[in-house]
Amino acid sequence: MHAMALAADGSKPLEAVARAREAWRTEVVRGLREMRAKLGLPWARLRSAAELAEDDDDRAVAEDERLVALLDKGLVQPLAINALFRALIRITNPNATAAFTRFFPLGLISLALAVPSRSELRCSWDALSLGNKCCDDSLAPDGPTEWEDAHYEAGKALLATGDVDALRDWARHGIPSSLRFDAWLALLLVAPSHDNALHFDALLGEVEAWDFAIDAPLRADINATANDEHYFVFLDLIRDVALAFVRDRTLPSLLALPGISLVDPSSGAAYPPCGVVPPEGLAHMIAPLAYLSSAPDGVYSVFRALYTRHLVRLSALASGSESLLTLAAAFETWLAELDPVLAAHCTAIGAPPLRAAFPWLVRGFSSFLPPGQLLALWDRIVAYDSLYVVPALAVGIFTLRASSLLECASPQDVAGVLSNLSACFSATTRLDH
Amino acid sequence: MDSRVRCKVDHAKEVIVTNFRKRRWVIVDDDDDTWHFYWGTGSAARNTFNPEIGFRLADNQFINHFPNHFELTKKDLMVKNIKRYRKELAKEGRMAEYEASDFLPTTYTLPADYHLFIEEYKRRPATSWIVKPAGGSLGSGIFIMKKLSQLRKWKAQKQAAGSSVKWVVSQYIDNPLLIGGRKFDLRIYFLVLSYRPLRVYMHSMGFARFCTAKYDTEVLDPEDLMQHLTNVAIQKHGDEYNSAHGGKFSLQNLRLFVEGTHGRAAARKLFADIKAIAFHAFSAVKNVINSDRHCFECYGYDVLVDDTLKPWLVEVNASPSMSATTQTDRTVKHTVINDVINMVLPAGFPDLAACKLGVGSNLDAPMGGFELVVDELKDAARPGSASPRPPPSSAAASTRVRRARARSRTRGSTAGRPSSAAGTRTPRSRPASRTSSSRPASRRR
């Protein structure tokens, strides 16, 4: 159960949202079909015995070459962040009340959505200011403090008892890197079992046997992590987890919000089998988990749980609590409350805050923060069982950089000020909201 | 006269020059000796102190090398000095320190120790060896060998060519810790402000350098240097070299990874052991180096970590590369140099009177990314401490080492077995990998 669920009337799917969602679905599906037409491949194709006999490396090279050729032809990302952004701001609500418009005239989301107030979400803000003591200590010169040692020992003891509620209370003060894997599994309610390993092995078997049309955009995404200084060493792991993910038939029933997929009318089966078209940036969401464990099936189990419970919401157009829509609305509302002058200034120079914050939200900041900070942020998602900490950080970054932002005269200036966020996280976590 | 700081640099390395410019220092010509601050090559420093030149440094002149740093930075001399140091430790019965300083792969100097090496070679038939020029760098002239015939052939060639160059042959560490299936080594910066008393700091912005080719754990292919040598100079020429990150990975990330995959105690021990390596290596040469108060030195340590998380010292560089291959690399090197300059300069520099106390006399200097390894000055000042050593870090490290060794013995590894008097290490069988298994259950048990 989400700790910060909205009031009942706010979580009812509004009609406008339902319409927008349907339009978006049509667009994604059309994109998928176009992509497949360009590829000239079936949706799924069983590899021939001859292909399978080829050397792994040779096949990887061949696949990369094919991908480059496709990219040259202008391969489409079926679920690109920019398209999602356009779809989001297209949503209009004819019934917007005068009161609402007066209260918040400048936001891009022209829909009266019930967003939890900052005081209701005190804990989201607390989540950012609490517990950073033990998360950013990686190379602390003086070594861990007594508090950190005690916190670590307490966590270890709780993990041994299996008391999830107590563990959650503990985790709200931060999770030491060395307990993160076990703590996340416990908090995401993944039962440790040999079946997880078997399941992953079976999926890798399908990766080997089946060539999917949807692998192409996914591979482009995976290859981008090969250029990332934080993740290039984990390329093989990221590739295995991503390709296994789209083939996982057990996912659709686990998704917290329905994803967009094709449905085979005869069998009712979804394509891709995971029930959700992977959003641009999926590989970068997997990548940070490479720091949790070097066992690929362990990483897969954590990612599967984290994605179905939380991350899927980040690219979902839905009116339910904690969808992309409500998170974006929360960002705009909170920023306008906290610093209306800043929000108005950015909007006036053609750089509405949500435009800059949107990629942060959709990706849950993955690829925008170095891994240590990103994992510390995601610790809070897992511990509080809520995504509101993501827009809370986005607002924190804007207020932290407010003085520079107020001097900006163009969207390019704003992009420049917000281009490197690595110094923001620790500063934001110390802000007292 | 212009009261601005005058500085000099041998190779106009961008990160050094930008640091000087940021401080509004005036860069003087190559033949100008009126500098206050000199970032030069090792040989430039030697010339500066050459008695024949008869040039004496003024109180407000500072240079980035000790005149005889080669006692530590030439491969053969480093080995000689550390072996001697360890012999002394053993004689004095300081066994904890003796064990904690066992971080050099067994090494012999060629041609002088050729026969000693042959004996050792015969004792350890399973070991592979790596042969390097004693004064070389950038991975040039290095080869890996398993069969003695290779070395004989090579020796004959050298003799035929009349070469008098010294070489070293070292035990090849064939069980490196792999991440993503690749070998890496660490480049870590240590700043020495003085040798007597010993004052050493470690910078947090070190990095790992990865091979582009995967490491073959089944058979050792001595020809494929792309999987064995981590030098950027070598890796740059590989097909897979990626110029976006240059195969470099931050020390912070490495620590995060080790904490996540090997646990908190293991990560702590690894980093304490790395500090201990620097402490012992510097201690080994502190009495032979001319500790001059005009000098400081920022060394680049090359450290290899094996799959039991034991760090090995490969080499110490007196002039670690300051050319930057990527944007991050530029930031790292710029920051290191900036922090070095802050730590080094006396308060009031370049005023002559203010500089009397020499390098590192500003005890309030901002440390930036540096953290303390040892400061005998402070240790001596502390009430009740008669002898300035061992420093806190090494004492703590050696107890940790002992504890970890006890642990590693129970895992069936022989890594912690005390080695023979010459500081050699018996070849050990590869322990079953603890982390790369595909069963997470094993990790959770």
Ligand SMILES: Nc1ncnc2c1ncn2[C@@H]1O[C@H](COP(=O)(O)OP(=O)(O)OP(=O)(O)O)[C@@H](O)[C@H]1O
């Ligand atoms: N004993 C060893 N066992 C395993 N690998 C080694 C060993 N010694 C060296 N290497 C590998 O070979 C590389 C080159 O060695 P080394 O640094 O001694 O040579 P170099 O030519 O002096 O390089 P540079 O001065 O540019 O660092 C190291 O970076 C390391 O990857």
